[in-house]
Amino acid sequence: MRVTGTGHAGIRIDTSAGSILCDPWVNPAFFASWFPFPDNSQLDWEGLGRTDYLYVSHLHRDHFDAAHLRRFVSKSATVLLPDYPSTQLEDELRELGFTTFLRTRSNEPIGLGDGLTVMIQTLTSPNDGPIGDSSLWVEHDGIRLLNQNDARPTNLGEFTKLGPVDAHLLQFSGAIWYPMTYDLPEATLNELGRQKRSRQFDRTIRYVDDLKARWVFPIAGPPCFLDDELWALNDLDGDEANIFMDQQAFIDQYEGRGYDNGMILLPGSVAEFTGDACALTHPVSDVRRFFAHKVEHLRAYRERQRPVIEAEKALWRHPEIDVLEELRHRIEPLLSQSTFLASRVGGAVLLELKGEDGDITQSLVIDFDARQVRPYADEAVGYQFRTGRALIEHLLHTGETDWINSLMLSCRCSAKRHGPYNEAVFVFLKCLSPERMQYAESWYTGQAPDADDVRIDGWVVQRRCPHLKADLSRFAVIDGNVLTCQMHGWQFDLATGRCLTSADLEIRAQRADQAVHR
Numbered sequence: 129m130r131v132t133g134t135g136h137a138g139i140r141i142d143t144s145a146g147s148i149l150c151d152p153w154v155n156p157a158f159f160a161s162w163f164p165f166p167d168n169s170q171l172d173w174e175g176l177g178r179t180d181y182l183y184v185s186h187l188h189r190d191h192f193d194a195a196h197l198r199r200f201v202s203k204s205a206t207v208l209l210p211d212y213p214s215t216q217l218e219d220e221l222r223e224l225g226f227t228t229f230l231r232t233r234s235n236e237p238i239g240l241g242d243g244l245t246v247m248i249q250t251l252t253s254p255n256d257g258p259i260g261d262s263s264l265w266v267e268h269d270g271i272r273l274l275n276q277n278d279a280r281p282t283n284l285g286e287f288t289k290l291g292p293v294d295a296h297l298l299q300f301s302g303a304i305w306y307p308m309t310y311d312l313p314e315a316t317l318n319e320l321g322r323q324k325r326s327r328q329f330d331r332t333i334r335y336v337d338d339l340k341a342r343w344v345f346p347i348a349g350p351p352c353f354l355d356d357e358l359w360a361l362n363d364l365d366g367d368e369a370n371i372f373m374d375q376q377a378f379i380d381q382y383e384g385r386g387y388d389n390g391m392i393l394l395p396g397s398v399a400e401f402t403g404d405a406c407a408l409t410h411p412v413s414d415v416r417r418f419f420a421h422k423v424e425h426l427r428a429y430r431e432r433q434r435p436v437i438e439a440e441k442a443l444w445r446h447p448e449i450d451v452l453e454e455l456r457h458r459i460e461p462l463l464s465q466s467t468f469l470a471s472r473v474g475g476a477v478l479l480e481l482k483g484e485d486g487d488i489t490q491s492l493v494i495d496f497d498a499r500q501v502r503p504y505a506d507e508a509v510g511y512q513f514r515t516g517r518a519l520i521e522h523l524l525h526t527g528e529t530d531w532i533n534s535l536m537l538s539c540r541c542s543a544k545r546h547g548p549y550n551e552a553v554f555v556f557l558k559c560l561s562p563e564r565m566q567y568a569e570s571w572y573t574g575q576a577p578d579a580d581d582v583r584i585d586g587w588v589v590q591r592r593c594p595h596l597k598a599d600l601s602r603f604a605v606i607d608g609n610v611l612t613c614q615m616h617g618w619q620f621d622l623a624t625g626r627c628l629t630s631a632d633l634e635i636r637a638q639r640a641d642q643a644v645h646r
């Protein structure tokens with residue numbers, strides 16, 4: 129088996145029984161904010177695109193690059209389709225010209241012929257990615273690979289039971305908007321950034337320890353930011369408060385913890401697996417030196433991409449759109465359709481639109497109690513989002529359904545909250561179509577309560593995290609009375625059961641010496 133790095137979460141897997149191209153991403157995503165780093169545009173994409181199978185893990189635009197898929201990937205490729213309840217991924221791929229789909233079932237291996245077997249595990253919580261995420265397991269000729277990508281399975285047991293894994297590819301770095309887009313004092317942002325960077329490293333180690341693969345490849349991040357307005361988001365000097373740790377920084381920290389099986393895949397790096405060995409070659413003579421000169425690489429990349437960014441920005445304005453009317457038209461039917469999410473949000477969410485000079489030109493609210501969109505009336509709000517009017521016009525013009533990822537991942541939108549974190553706000557704003565809203569509503573209402581308990585550090589707590597059901601026997605860290613679930617960093621006060629991260633969740637917990645046996 130040969131694995132070629134194609135940048136970010138992208139790889140191509142070659143075997144004598146066929147090739148699989150995974151998540152090719154080249155064009156900027158999220159309002160021209162995110163670019164793959166290192167630059168992968170010079171790869172032989174004509175050759176890489178001649179593939180037997182295509183796997184697109186999910187619809188985030190740094191995994192699903194429509195322009196690139198349309199132009200470079202062979203339409204005779206068979207798409208290995210994750211088992212999503214929504215057809216949106218398939219629909220979008222069909223629109224690009226793909227016609228052959230192999231619909232997999234989550235956690236069920238499928239033989240593709242000549243000894244090539246794949247299994248896709250699909251995560252379907254509305255909170256996973258843009259409403260679903262997935263991982264790909266591949267086996268051929270005695271070599272097993274798990275492309276975990278940026279998915280967060282609650283445990284890796286479905287993979288480990290298929291035998292020892294040789295190559296584990298997983299996310300290690302931030303690929304999110306938190307905390308930078310929150311409007312908070314700098315000292316608070318720095319502290320939250322430090323916590324986030326450290327938690328994402330610990331989570332990666334947890335997965336590595338669970339799978340115990342022979343080799344570990346950090347992939348699926350970080351993006352780089354080439355627009356001058358966003359340049360400061362790049363991690364240029366190993367800042368502990370920056371969530372966009374790069375591959376070399378990860379490997380250094382990983383080796384500092386005593387691991388010696390970490391390998392970097394640059395775009396064009398090739399890992400050849402034979403028996404017990406993995407031979408790795410790179411397109412540069414010295415990977416460490418490459419990262420030592422990251423700033424120069426980024427500056428040159430920025431100059432190359434300047435015209436691309438300017439061309440994208442020129443597309444955003446649609447002054448003919450009446451934003452309030454269009455928002456009413458798009459959102460009010462969804463507010464009426466939503467029972468669970470709208471009541472979980474409650475109150476009003478403020479949307480402030482900035483003109484080209486940066487001044488606020490219009491303030492609107494989505495009123496979740498009255499189920500309407502209307503002008504802001506100088507009232508109390510739970511959340512406040514501020515962004516360029518042009519971005520909202522563009523989202524309305526294109527009919528985008530996932531506003532929260534488009535806006536927040538672009539880092540061209542800032543958020544402020546008045547009160548505790550409310551996940552329902554974010555889920556609602558990524559489900560701006562009747563199909564998605566229906567899915568999210570039924571997913572939440574179908575969640576069964578968790579009856580199983582586990583004993584951890586002198587406490588008996590429910591086994592599954594109240595957030596997204598991570599197995600707390602593996603992901604919990606308890607410090608005093610506070611339990612932190614390392615899956616997404618949510619915290620719970622065990623003495624009261626109260627969630628410290630979000631207002632609407634509780635954990636069942638008792639001190640072990642007082643626990644009633646169930």
Ligand code: FES
Pocket residue numbers: 593594595596597598613614615616617618
């Ligand atoms: S599953 Fe998200 S914090 Fe536990």
